[in-house]
Amino acid sequence: xxxxxxxxxxxxxxxxxxxxxxxxxxxxxxxxxxxxxxxxxxxxxxxxxxxxxxxxxxxxxxxxxxxxxxxxxxxxxxxxxxxxxxxxxxxxxxxxxxxxxxxxxxxxxxxxxxxxxxxxxxxxxxxxxxxxxxxxxxxxxxxxxxxx
Amino acid sequence: xxxxxxxxxxxxxxxxxxxxxxxxxxxxxxxxxxxxxxxxxxxxxxxxxxxxxxxxxxxxxxxxxxxxxxxxxxxxxxxxxxxxxxxxxxxxxxxxxxxxxxxxxxxxxxxxxxxxxxxxxxxxxxxxxxxxxxxxxxxxxxxxxxxxxxxxxxxxxxxxxxxxxxxxxxxxxxxxxxxxxxxxxxxxxxxxxxxxxxxxxxxxxxxxxxxxxxxxxxxxxxxxxxxxxxxxxxxxxxxxxxxxxxxxxxxxxxxxxxxxxxxxxxxxxxxxxxxxxxxxxxxxxxxxxxxxxxxxxxxxxxxxxxxxxxxxxxxxxxxxxxxxxxxxxxxxxxxxxxxxxxxxxxxxxxxxxxxxxxxxxxxxxxxxxxxxxxxxxxxxxxxxxxxxxxxxxxxxxxxxxxxxxxxxxxxxxxxxxxxxxxxxxxxxxxxxxxxxx
Numbered sequence: 001x002x003x004x005x006x007x008x009x010x011x012x013x014x015x016x017x018x019x020x021x022x023x024x025x026x027x028x029x030x031x032x033x034x035x036x037x038x039x040x041x042x043x044x045x046x047x048x049x050x051x052x053x054x055x056x057x058x059x060x061x062x063x064x065x066x067x068x069x070x071x072x073x074x075x076x077x078x079x080x081x082x083x084x085x086x087x088x089x090x091x092x093x094x095x096x097x098x099x100x101x102x103x104x105x106x107x108x109x110x111x112x113x114x115x116x117x118x119x120x121x122x123x124x125x126x127x128x129x130x131x132x133x134x135x136x137x138x139x140x141x142x143x144x145x146x147x148x
Numbered sequence: 149x150x151x152x153x154x155x156x157x158x159x160x161x162x163x164x165x166x167x168x169x170x171x172x173x174x175x176x177x178x179x180x181x182x183x184x185x186x187x188x189x190x191x192x193x194x195x196x197x198x199x200x201x202x203x204x205x206x207x208x209x210x211x212x213x214x215x216x217x218x219x220x221x222x223x224x225x226x227x228x229x230x231x232x233x234x235x236x237x238x239x240x241x242x243x244x245x246x247x248x249x250x251x252x253x254x255x256x257x258x259x260x261x262x263x264x265x266x267x268x269x270x271x272x273x274x275x276x277x278x279x280x281x282x283x284x285x286x287x288x289x290x291x292x293x294x295x296x297x298x299x300x301x302x303x304x305x306x307x308x309x310x311x312x313x314x315x316x317x318x319x320x321x322x323x324x325x326x327x328x329x330x331x332x333x334x335x336x337x338x339x340x341x342x343x344x345x346x347x348x349x350x351x352x353x354x355x356x357x358x359x360x361x362x363x364x365x366x367x368x369x370x371x372x373x374x375x376x377x378x379x380x381x382x383x384x385x386x387x388x389x390x391x392x393x394x395x396x397x398x399x400x401x402x403x404x405x406x407x408x409x410x411x412x413x414x415x416x417x418x419x420x421x422x423x424x425x426x427x428x429x430x431x432x433x434x435x436x437x438x439x440x441x442x443x444x445x446x447x448x449x450x451x452x453x454x455x456x457x458x459x460x461x462x463x464x465x466x467x468x469x470x471x472x473x474x475x476x477x478x479x480x481x482x483x484x485x486x487x488x489x490x491x492x493x494x495x496x497x498x499x500x501x502x503x504x505x506x507x508x509x510x511x512x513x514x515x516x517x518x519x520x521x522x523x524x525x526x527x528x529x530x531x532x533x534x535x536x537x538x539x540x541x542x543x544x545x546x547x548x549x550x551x552x553x554x555x556x557x558x559x560x561x562x563x564x565x566x567x568x569x570x571x572x573x574x575x576x577x578x579x580x581x582x583x584x585x
Contacts, residue, residue: 005279008336012282015332019289022324025221026317033312038322041295042288045262046269054263061380077358080381084389091256091393092400096416098308107307110442112435113554114421122415126400 053090057083074142081138085130092123156273163272173267176376177386179364180344181353183371185387186261187341191334193254194294198327200247204484205320207232207240207567212513213529216570218316225324232565234537239565241482245405248486249398251301256393258294260386265371283336286329293326305485306418340369358382407434407480407490419487433552434489437481437568440553444521445574452558454542458506458580466558469544472497472505477539483568494562496543499535508580510536515579516561516572525569532583534563542575 001009027034064071064079071077098104099119108116163169206229210217219226233239275281297319304315311318348364361379364372381389403414414420423433453463476495482488503512511532520526534540540563544551551557556573563571 001279005277009279009282011332011335012279012286015286015289015328018328019325021223022225022321022328025219025223025225026321026325028221029314029317030312034318037299037311037313037318038292038296038325039288041299042292045259045291045295046266050263050266080358080385083381084392087389088393088396091259092396092416095252095255095302095397096306098303098306099416099418103310104306104308107309108418111307111438112419113423113439114419118421119416126415130396 049094073138075145076138076142078138081134085127085134088130089123089127092126096123156276159273160276167267167270168272170370170374172270173373174375174377175373176361176363176379177381177383178264178267179372180340180367180369181348181364182383182386183261183264184341184344185350186257186264186390187337188345189257190254190261191341193250193257194330197247197250197254197297198323198330200243200250201320201323202226202229203243204240204247204567206230207243207565208570209529209531212531213515215515215527216529218314219320222320225321231531231533234531234534234540234566235564237479237539237564240567241405241480241488241565244482244484244486244567245402245488248301248305249402249405251298252397252401253394255298255302255397256390258298260390262291267371268369271370286332289325289329290333293322293329296322297326353383356382356384358385404487407488411490417487418485419483434492435481435487436554437483438520438523438573440574443518443523443574445519445553447553448519448558448574452576454559454575455577456502456506457578458503458508458512460506462506466544469497469542469559473501474544475539475541477541477562477564479539479562479564481562481568481571488568493547494541494543495545495548496541496559496562498538499530499540499542499561499563500537502542502578503535503580506580509582511583512580513583515581516575517577517579518572519574519576525572528561528570528572529581530561530563530566530570534566535580537564539564542578 026038060079060082071079093100096119099108099116100123102116102120105116108114166172205219205226208216208218209232210219210222211227211229212231214220275284300311300315300319300322303310304319309315344367358379358381361382363376366372366374399413400415401417401420403410403412404417404419411420411422419435423435450465453465454469455461455463474495475498476493478491478493480488480491499514503510503514512535513532514530514535515527516530517527530540541561542559543556543562544559546555551560556575559575560573561571561575
């Protein structure tokens with residue numbers, strides 16, 4: 001073991017001591033339940049969310065590579081004009097899904113006196129606007145590239 | 149060559165299929181520079197998240213009275229925190245607005261960063277030395293902690309309590325687990341980050357279109373694809389997409405923090421809706437935390453009296469309180485969840501005047517109890533600084549009208565820079581406690 005590795009191991013050990021001190025308190029109420037949420041959130045990201053979005057994107061990219069004719073509108077590649085609004089819309093859904101999908105309706109109403117009913121139509125409207133902005137931008141680019 | 153080394157080498161030659169093989173990861177964007185540029189945003193961002201989180205915890209004055217402490221077994225993780233000041237009035241408002249809004253901003257950056265380093269998860273063999281194995285265990289705490297903190301924070305501000313633990317404990321101790329791993333991660337990787345940033349010019353990257361985007365030079369950490377596919381998006385485009393995601397999240401939520409006319413821009417934030425609780429007196433009405441119905445408050449009649457305990461004990465009816473000198477203060481109620489009511493005009497009796505009324509010593513703290521039945525935060529203890537602050541009130545009216553029942557009628561506490569839930573509503577009893585010693 002090199003000197004550098006020794007120092008690194010020592011630093012890691014110190015980190016584990018602090019993490020352990022906090023971890024014991026974190027897990028105190030429900031070891032399995034809390035541990036599952038802690039590890040599970042990373043696992044769900046790595047093995048569900050990432051494969052899902054990367055898989056959809058890879059399938060789309062592969063399709064356009066096989067059919068190059070489909071990949072452009074008036075000479076402009078449209079892939080990223082789809083990706084950007086889809087990613088932002090998906091992100092908004094990911095973050096605000098409890099309100100949008102109304103899974104915490106009761107607690108939300110009890111706390112705020114408000115209804116979660118508007119969030120789904122609002123998210124939908126924002127999504128439509130995002131795609132519309134992207135489509136208009138694509139159209140402008142296509143017209144520009146069509147000019148001599 | 150030791151047995152262990154031989155085993156490692158043999159395993160390295162036979163990776164399992166799929167993501168464990170180098171050829172699986174083909175994006176030409178992955179590389180040390182791309183990862184480092186995201187870290188440039190995350191390093192100060194996460195530091196600020198931790199500090200504002202710690203400040204928010206201190207704002208509840210957990211060391212003043214056991215009832216204030218949501219994590220009484222914290223030990224070294226906060227017993228040293230100082231008391232929270234009673235001003236400036238915007239202190240908790242800004243702190244919590246930054247904490248929650250910045251947390252939302254960082255979500256796309258964290259996702260992009262995880263995307264950029266994901267091949268490392270499937271590295272084969274999983275470790276080549278003991279140090280590396282230990283470091284990978286630490287990375288589990290880093291990534292698990294980051295995602296756990298974001299998930300619990302985001303779910304909490306939407307009242308989605310789908311977990312088997314209390315939010316305060318989980319979010320607070322989870323932050324300590326995370327920060328322990330974060331500090332060593334930064335210590336180990338800072339040089340790599342700086343080196344990677346020096347390797348390419350940001351200005352040049354921001355001028356490079358898709359057609360000229362190629363993979364970075366091969367790196368010792370194998371972030372760069374061994375078999376890069378042609379680029380379908382430039383680094384500029386990918387970073388722009390992350391930034392656009394962050395900006396959209398902020399743009400559609402920050403209005404719930406600022407309040408006023410900006411509230412209606414917070415289209416997707418929990419408190420972006422204007423409220424209409426059916427009150428005739430308050431127009432426009434403002435946000436509440438916990439409705440009277442939820443708190444089990446029955447309409448309070450003329451029989452209500454405030455029980456006031458100090459050196460002497462007394463009780464006061466609402467007309468008697470209204471007959472005392474009235475003080476008016478413009479203060480926001482700012483919630484741990486990041487939203488606020490914006491500035492409202494509160495009128496009532498100064499807490500200091502109530503202390504004088506029962507002969508309480510000026511260094512007394514104040515224990516306030518609510519009529520609220522069940523649920524959290526039915527009582528709170530205020531420090532002597534908070535009791536004696538000029539704008540600290542037992543409010544009876546707001547914006548020129550009597551409090552509505554959802555805003556705490558017949559009387560509620562309003563103190564500058566105090567977390568929302570400690571501004572106790574539906575007050576029934578106030579007890580001044582002299583400082584010990």
